[in-house]
Amino acid sequence: MTRENTEIPAFLSIEIVLWPAIFCILGFVVATAASLYGCTISAQGPKECVLLGVDIGGFLHPLWALGIYVVYAFIWVPIGLVILALVRWVRRNAI
Numbered sequence: 001m002t003r004e005n006t007e008i009p010a011f012l013s014i015e016i017v018l019w020p021a022i023f024c025i026l027g028f029v030v031a032t033a034a035s036l037y038g039c040t041i042s043a044q045g046p047k048e049c050v051l052l053g054v055d056i057g058g059f060l061h062p063l064w065a066l067g068i069y070v071v072y073a074f075i076w077v078p079i080g081l082v083i084l085a086l087v088r089w090v091r092r093n094a095i
Contacts, residue, residue, distance in 0.1 A: 008088060016087075017080035020073035024066065031063045 015022075031041055039049035039057070043064045049057040 008084070008091065013084055016084050017077055018073075019080075020069070020076045024070050024073050027063050027066050027069070031060070031066060034060050034063075 034041065034049060034051075034056070037049075037051055039051070039060060040047050041060050041063050046057040046061040048055055049060055
């Protein structure tokens with residue numbers, strides 16, 4: 001087994017470390033798009049938001065806590081780096 005075969009692809013490494021941040025960014029994009037269409041997102045409960053004839057207010061309601069999710073995403077980065085280092089070490093030493 002050569003060293004090239006044991007390395008984890010860079011794209012997968014980025015996904016392991018930053019997957020919570022990617023979801024937060026996607027949530028921010030959805031919340032911003034919804035705000036542009038006049039929808040409101042609040043902790044009071046789902047608000048009516050009709051887009052293309054479909055009420056998506058219930059789908060948008062969990063986005064009110066997006067700021068809390070960002071904190072968890074930052075906490076995950078060091079944990080993800082440790083997991084990535086362990087996976088690389090195991091793959092490098094498994095012969």
